[in-house]
Amino acid sequence: MLRFPREHALQSWRAVLAELPGPEGTIDQVVVTFFERPRSYTAEDVLEISCHGSPVVLRYCVERALGEGARLAEPGEFTLRAYLNGRIDLPQAEAVRDLIEATTLYQARIAAQQVEGSVSRRIAPFKERLLELISLLEAGIDFAEDDVSVAPAEEILRRLDPIESGLERLAASFAYGHIVRSGLTLAIVGRPNVGKSSLFNRLLEQDRAIVTDIPGTTRDLVSEVAAIRGVPVKLVDTAGIREGEGLVETLGVERSFQAMADADLTLVVIDLSAPVEKPDRELIGRAKSQGRALIVGNKSDLTVQAELEDVVAVSALTGAGIENLRDTIFEAVAPGATGEQETGFITSLRHEQLLRESLTYLAKARTAVADNIPHEMLLLDLYAALRPIDAITGATTADDILNRIFSTFCIGK
Numbered sequence: 350m351l352r353f354p355r356e357h358a359l360q361s362w363r364a365v366l367a368e369l370p371g372p373e374g375t376i377d378q379v380v381v382t383f384f385e386r387p388r389s390y391t392a393e394d395v396l397e398i399s400c401h402g403s404p405v406v407l408r409y410c411v412e413r414a415l416g417e418g419a420r421l422a423e424p425g426e427f428t429l430r431a432y433l434n435g436r437i438d439l440p441q442a443e444a445v446r447d448l449i450e451a452t453t454l455y456q457a458r459i460a461a462q463q464v465e466g467s468v469s470r471r472i473a474p475f476k477e478r479l480l481e482l483i484s485l486l487e488a489g490i491d492f493a494e495d496d497v498s499v500a501p502a503e504e505i506l507r508r509l510d511p512i513e514s515g516l517e518r519l520a521a522s523f524a525y526g527h528i529v530r531s532g533l534t535l536a537i538v539g540r541p542n543v544g545k546s547s548l549f550n551r552l553l554e555q556d557r558a559i560v561t562d563i564p565g566t567t568r569d570l571v572s573e574v575a576a577i578r579g580v581p582v583k584l585v586d587t588a589g590i591r592e593g594e595g596l597v598e599t600l601g602v603e604r605s606f607q608a609m610a611d612a613d614l615t616l617v618v619i620d621l622s623a624p625v626e627k628p629d630r631e632l633i634g635r636a637k638s639q640g641r642a643l644i645v646g647n648k649s650d651l652t653v654q655a656e657l658e659d660v661v662a663v664s665a666l667t668g669a670g671i672e673n674l675r676d677t678i679f680e681a682v683a684p685g686a687t688g689e690q691e692t693g694f695i696t697s698l699r700h701e702q703l704l705r706e707s708l709t710y711l712a713k714a715r716t717a718v719a720d721n722i723p724h725e726m727l728l729l730d731l732y733a734a735l736r737p738i739d740a741i742t743g744a745t746t747a748d749d750i751l752n753r754i755f756s757t758f759c760i761g762k
């Protein structure tokens with residue numbers, strides 16, 4: 350289906366110019382690259398044809414290939430093949446999808462690290478320690494007659510500690526990882542005229558919502574996605590909450606409450622230049638009872654009259670305190686996460702659940718040690734703790750454990 354210039358035989362990892370012939374003459378000049386196995390995306394022989402972008406040309410090229418006996422790939426098939434051929438592990442394959450779906454450069458960078466294998470690398474040391482512990486106990490059981498001392502309880506607990514705390518830290522990092530991957534919805538609520546729309550525009554760094562000094566300016570929800578710290582955050586500006594100002598406003602207020610219920614975090618905005626009123630307190634109470642809420646004291650540039658605890662002071666007008674608010678938002682939705690950002694974190698719910706499952710069995714193992722349960726039984730818990738980890742990083746074989754026993758314990762010399 351392609352016509353190559355005679356002097357250019359197809360060589361691996363070399364781009365070659367070729368012609369795509371049509372029924373009545375050349376349709377396109379294309380670049381053909383051959384990737385010889387195993388150094389290709391799927392670890393199989395791969396041929397890539399790059400056409401110029403026209404959809405009709407692309408379709409023609411694909412139809413010609415199908416006519417020659419090729420078939421269309423299933424969704425994700427190339428990555429699936431790379432996995433089945435052992436070129437990448439499961440977390441790497443999952444990260445390819447995240448990379449494709451990334452909407453911010455930060456998300457792409459995190460996904461790219463995971464494509465490089467960062468998830469398995471983070472889990473590896475704890476899996477290694479768990480395998481060591483299993484080998485130690487197996488050796489104690491299998492070679493008891495050979496004078497291999499059985500590990501004392503304190504020794505087992507001492508070895509369990511870092512495995513549990515390490516896996517726990519990793520599982521907990523999902524609070525932040527989840528946000529990085531899926532983004533966050535933030536509702537901005539408050540009484541009329543406190544500066545919700547001004548704050549919305551300030552966080553968005555764009556004049557999107559209408560701001561006036563007339564209370565009741567915003568009547569409906571206005572939402573827009575902003576990247577905050579590289580995380581896509583859906584900001585929702587709402588109608589100011591007050592009672593009985595006509596049908597449109599009443600409907601608007603209902604929507605404000607709905608937005609609060611749907612948000613991951615609610616920013617309750619109060620006007621610092623006025624005394625705190627009962628409706629402010631009611632709104633704060635409502636937001637807190639529904640989930641996570643931050644109280645933002647706006648208009649900090651004016652003389653402060655509001656008396657309230659735990660307020661993040663900002664001025665939507667001058668921009669004062671906005672950076673601090675951005676940090677506080679992240680601290681509220683993923684406590685302690687700021688430190689995790691550089692050391693890596695997990696972004697997959699599946700990984701979090703598997704880590705939690707492993708931790709459950711490690712806790713059982715700890716109880717078993719305390720209760721002096723025989724090591725045969727304790728080992729069952731440890732193997733059960735290993736299985737979910739294997740489901741993330743790939744299976745451990747019986748040989749892995751035997752090799753450890755024989756390499757580290759010098760039995761049967």
Ligand SMILES: Nc1nc2c(ncn2[C@@H]2O[C@H](COP(=O)(O)OP(=O)(O)OP(=O)(O)O)[C@@H](O)[C@H]2O)c(=O)[nH]1
Nearest residue numbers: 541542543544545546547565566567589648665666
């Ligand atoms: N001094 C000062 N004025 C502000 C600040 N933020 C907002 N304003 C003013 O307060 C008034 C109301 O601002 P908006 O952002 O429209 O308030 P809102 O809460 O969206 O009001 P509604 O949509 O009517 O509920 C405008 O005149 C703003 O210029 C601030 O930080 N300092």
Ligand SMILES: [Mg+2]
Nearest residue numbers: 545546566567
């Ligand atoms: Mg408004």
